[in-house]
Amino acid sequence: MSELISPEILSEIFKFLYTKEEGKINLFNCVLVNRYWCRTTIPILWLDPFSFFDNKMSLDGLISTYMACLTNKERRSLEKQGIEVPKKVKSPSFDYISFLKNLNYDGLISSLFHLGCNDGVYKKNDSFGIMLPALLEILANRDLALQSLELKNHDRRGDWDREFMHLVDRKIRPLIKPVKKIYLDCNVLDARFLPLLSGQCQRVRHLYIVMHVEKSKKGSIICERDATYYAKLIDKQKSLEILAIEKFTKYFKNILPSFKTQIQSLRVIEFINSNFKECESLEVIASCENLERLIFRGCNNLSTKILRPLFNANFSKLKEISFESSERNEEIEIWLQKFNVIH
Structure with missing residues (x-):
């Protein structure tokens, strides 16, 4: 009876369930219904396996x-x-x-880490160091057409620079070149990493960047360097549609000019928990005539001077402005009300 539903429609239903809370548990139940449902469900369950681990047994x-x-x-x-x-x-x-379509790199590393881990203590003489690049090369030779790449490096021991440099090795380029979405929340000390990533991933449609907090003078130098490299990553894209920037407290002068290369393609721009104290103007955003969503969430120091270029911008396709900031004054309120009346 279930085969009366085409596999394409059934797949879309399962993908919808997958995005919901406890979606993975629901799909595991679907696997058990019959072979037809199983064949349709398994590819969805395994498109992003390294984002769903919670204990050593699942990692192994x-x-x-x-x-x-x-x-x-x-x-x-x-x-x-x-x-x-x-x-x-x-x-x-x-x-x-x-x-495999979505690669959570931290999840992959954590999975392999257990091969060289004993009670949470990293053993450098085990197979982890050679297993990671070897597995990446196998994936690169599989013609997987990877869609998204999630890059984080939090709360784990190990040589992060070496592990991240494996990913931008020339042999691994076929794996990451097709990527359409990148989530960047990492602090790699090796200055070669971001430029190499920019050179290999130039078809990104959705880019999410999290800037790390400066904790020292050295950290400040790295953050400024990375802001410049993030700008190059934006600049290199063929047609970037969604751009989200989180925790930027300065260096807007480094990154905002790169928006100019994407003014025809950008549909969504989002700033999250960012401080605009050192930002002079958002004039470059006013040039993004195809913008559909503009979001400021948890941001500080968004003065009227900074926002003024947006007040009279020709956003004919804009459907949503979200402005969550303590700096809402009368002029900003008039701008938001004007937009709401038009839409």
């Missing part, structure tokens, strides 16, 4: 499943690099690796 299970999906050629490649590959492994019902 992810890697074990991926290892079971390796081809003979891929197994031999790992063995040549000194990585032990289980000999007697039952072939899985699906090639789970082929479903």
